[in-house]
Amino acid sequence: MINIAILGYGVVGSGVAEVCRMNNESIRRRAGKALNIKKILDLREFPDDPLADRITHNADDIINDPEIAVVVETIGGAGFAYEMSKRALSAGKHVVTSNKELVARHGPELMALAHKNSVNYLFEASVGGGIPIIRPLHKCLAANEIESVIGILNGTTNYILTRMEESGISFEDALAEAQKLGFAEQNPAADIEGIDACRKIAILGSIAFAEYIDSDKIHTEGISSVTVRDMKYASKLGCKVKLLASLKRRPGKLADIIVAPMLLPASHPVAVAQGVFNAILVNGNALGEAMFYGQGAGKLPTASAVVADVIECMMHLDKTPHDITWNVTQRENVVPHSECSVQALVRINKNGNISAAESLFEPFGMERIEEIYADETAYRVGLNQNNRLNEQSLQHILSQLRGNVVGWIRFYQG
């Protein structure tokens, strides 16, 4: 029997206990040993919980218990969770987490600490909820140079965008609906502003490059400025508006990486993800394309990924650790955002200076989009492959056209 502890008995933490209970027998079969949740750290009491007697408020009860071999960290955030993860790893315990913020921020340090103590630091659940992506990317694709990763990595924003697309409602109304249904938090900033997706693509990029990509260096835009009109243009152009996290390998092992709402062709495999679903498309130089799709969040899906990592630890308790390590490089490994090339849909007020807009965008290649709204003219800009429009030039032109531009949004460039 292997004893584990859960740190933080919230949604995911209690989900872990539930998955352990419901799939007790198959876990024992796969791991070769039974799993016992010996302690649960939380500030609260859970008198009606089947595991009420395991609750402790004292972290030392877990850290100092030599019988506890695996610690599940489902606290969240990069404060107390960080301290506890370090303490557990230093005490020679394997640590499994769903905490993308912590992995994105302190991953290299925690992995090095795990390595030093010959234990694992596993985080399959940090990206894609229950979808297996971390291990496949690391393991199965080991024989590939990863050329690109593109994903819909946040279920909350995808739900909102799907509702806007289907029902023609505004961002605000779709958000309110998502909150009512529990698909968005009362303070939804981390999701809505793209921060959650940014942390996840930083983690996937770090695995793909085997080198730490700092999430702070990733240009990130949220979806709060997406409008019903953007949706109409998308539909007209055979596209969907999706919050995409995109990583492309550039020469010199540089990452062209961005998180932003974009127009994505509806026929693109990733566009299959509607509602709370996530999809991640990986391109390897030998593999070609492989896509992973499923529920990117939710109590039981996320918990099942945590438990799978726990089983992995149980099977190799005294063996070499799993050994994901990310080198922290001194060089810049992210292409400066201003230099990234871009295509965009730009909408100009019909009463504005149309000819100024056309002459500014002309050198970079543009085409006019068939009229949908009588009060504006829309263009697809950045089509000239020999004179690429980059983000800096786009911003420069948009600022020159200030007052004339009604709105703009990027196209995904495959």
Next chain:
Amino acid sequence: MINIAILGYGVVGSGVAEVCRMNNESIRRRAGKALNIKKILDLREFPDDPLADRITHNADDIINDPEIAVVVETIGGAGFAYEMSKRALSAGKHVVTSNKELVARHGPELMALAHKNSVNYLFEASVGGGIPIIRPLHKCLAANEIESVIGILNGTTNYILTRMEESGISFEDALAEAQKLGFAEQNPAADIEGIDACRKIAILGSIAFAEYIDSDKIHTEGISSVTVRDMKYASKLGCKVKLLASLKRRPGKLADIIVAPMLLPASHPVAVAQGVFNAILVNGNALGEAMFYGQGAGKLPTASAVVADVIECMMHLDKTPHDITWNVTQRENVVPHSECSVQALVRINKNGNISAAESLFEPFGMERIEEIYADETAYRVGLNQNNRLNEQSLQHILSQLRGNVVGWIRFYQG
């Protein structure tokens, strides 16, 4: 440095050498050691190949070489490949294969032999080509009871069906085109008749159940009887015709399992797989749905999965084996085909006995489909949830209506 050998230098075998060459550096980084292809067994000579000097015609050169730690079996078939796999495992060498026929037929014995000799027998490349599916199913989903697996597992048939759908051409013409383009073999029986997909779902089912499912017990139909008219009905009904391999867990750990062409709603995630692509949707009791999508065949994709397994072996040369084992059960673990419930599109000749058809299907629930062809009437049958139509009853009715039935095809039931 780790020495490996390749048995069979055909498409996949030479692809393995190519992937090792092109991704030499990333393999070394991931595995922590360099990989060297020391010997290649083939009857032919390859004087112009960069590895010409590694070719041997004598299997003993590999089996008796203690320096060779990992053997890649890309011979195919269940004859010589079977003998060589047994010899290599018995000699304490890890074996990696892409050979679905061998795994489906002799998997339990070869895994047991590997276990006995403390080595791995890995076969990621046997299903889904380069798509990571075997390891995710086994590992990442360890915390789930797998409720169902549905997949488009054969690229050749999917290419043919996609071409029929897109261009309205016949099965024969689409097959001829696929052969011309190299997507179908000159003797395409194993693909066309569903045998390849059958072996693959047997492998996935065996993993999902942790118990051997014999491919010979799986009801399997190919696509040669799919017609242009089936495609038209599919399109009218918002469906696609796909060769589906479907496994559903029934009470008592019984597998309801079938390989056959079916009408699948176009909005179903698996329907995203067009052309040579594969898609596999797994449903776990905690996870919910997860889908894996990509190129299911091809030299480099398949080879990259083989190489990933080789890297796995290299990382754990002296450790406990990976330990996939399938119990061989004496009990029947497959639901008899005749008892499986079914929904179908049945097309009756307008000059035939329409009222007989209607009265026979009526008790099982039916609805008439809006007319497409003036010379036939089509029905969706088996809609009554309280009086399920099973395969035996369907066949019985179809034989009673012999001469009146123009054609029929199943609907996928989610």
